[in-house]
Amino acid sequence: MTTWYEEAFRPGSEIKGKWHGHIYIVERIIGAGSNGIVALVRRGNSRFALKAGYEAVDHQSEINSLVAIARKDNSFRNYLIDNDDMTVKGKDISFYVMRYIEGQTITDYLQKRGQDWIYVIGTNLLRKLTEIHQSGFVFGDLKTENMIVSGYGAVDLIDFGGVTPKGRAIKQLTEVYDRGFWSMGERVAEESYDLFSFAILLLKSLDHRNRFAGFAKMLPQNRELDQLTAIMRENKLAQQLSPFLLKALRGEFASSAEALRMWQGLVSGRKASAPKLKLPWLQICFAASVFLFAFTVYMMYG
Template sequence: MPPGTILTGKWNGKKYKLERLLGLGANGQVYLATLGRSVCAIKIGTEAAELQGEANVLASLDGTERGRGRPPFLLDVDDFTLNGKDVPFYSMRYVPGAPLKSYLKKHGTHWIGVIGYRLMERLAELHEAGWVFSDIKNDNVLVHDFGRVELVDYGGMTAIGRSVRQFTEIYDRGYWSAGSRTADPAYDWFGFGMLWLHATDGKRLLQLSGTRLPQDRGVEDLMKLVRTNPKLRPMERWLERAFHGDFQDSREALKEWRLAHRKKDSREKPERAHVPAWMTGLLVLSVALCATLASVWLFR
């Protein structure tokens, strides 16, 4: 729909002005919009039941978010009339920021520790509420303001124990023969690990996925990339556990991520420069010589 389109809710009567397209998905389009002086994002779909399901998920999460003092994500659910037909949509809080890879390219990979911690903390909250995000990928992780993280596009959110509703192949553990497509926290841990491989070593990862037969793909292929990637080598043990689903829960994964980066940071602290003995001696000799010359000049 062209910029400037006015979208009027059939039931709630709110008037939104579409500013620009933000993204296209399998089940809808997302636009940046304004409602009076406020800015929001609007998702327009074709299947009312599917879009309503997404809105219900966001509403349930908002109940948890309010308990943590965060603003609601879901703002409005309604229909609008287009060519005589009712089209469903919902409006949500607009999340500013850049996709993960773009943020790291601009600000540096030293942000991996902070961003990863905040993202895993967010995932832990979802898991504790009974949900798996499932479709973790670069475009669905927006970073802004000193590494603050938001997940976007909740279309793939799946209740724990159900079959994953939406995923991206290269991030999917089933694609790498590392587990089923049943929603559990470990499914997100795998996607979280793949996020960092894709963000820091995307070219080799895509080459690997394109050259390996489905029956030959596995976690060990991914770990070979990790071990030869200087940016990820310090997190080798953490990533191996994530790819194998080897954490007790997401809070343990969060704790271990923080510990891995504390060790990494301590190893990277520059040591105090050691001054060789010959340089110290030369300095002392120079000072003594200067003092001698000064005294000769004063008392001649």
């Protein structure tokens, strides 16, 4: 039996907004999660990502959160392109349309460009989280799959299904990124919740041994902070970031703005303490000048 989303998102299918009348042509499905499905669509010469939710109430809540965040003067202002309903088999399905961003996962990006790019990516991701927090929300389900890295470390968040108003119970999560999973805090929408997930995301991205796959299978009584600090000890870059990471894991930041300031301090401190470049060409030039001087003296008096 064909499901409604298999019919609606068949390549070449036409999706028409019931209220705004915009028409989108489906190219292909690019993602599917627990709360919805995302397709790459085309309208005219422009390409977008269109997301339809499985549950009407949850999906409308996600749209409302996005609209509220986009009202602020921040980087999300042009994120939401359209939101409407489409009719499939006589049933109205709500959807929203967002910018389509081509990029890579943070893991792939670091493998290709080098782990030092974590400083730039971390700065940009923290800025995004700070903007969401200042709008009265928490992202909630922060993980490598829910962000895209492009260009020179630019970061875009791509799934807002876990966005939750501050003070409420987190509505969507992924266990290894969740502080409740590690018995290090409650599943409440606080800025510190996202900062914990941020620290886990960085450690997971820097860990060459892929230990998080094993962490997900561990019994609750065996999950300890020491398992995370082991990654910091073994990875040089994670070790440099450990003052920040430990503070985020322990929930010691008062806000994401404070976390961003500390992160920027680590980045600027790293630049200031960077070793001076060795310039062997100076030694070569000096040796060449000595040789020329000696040769000139020899020709004059030899």
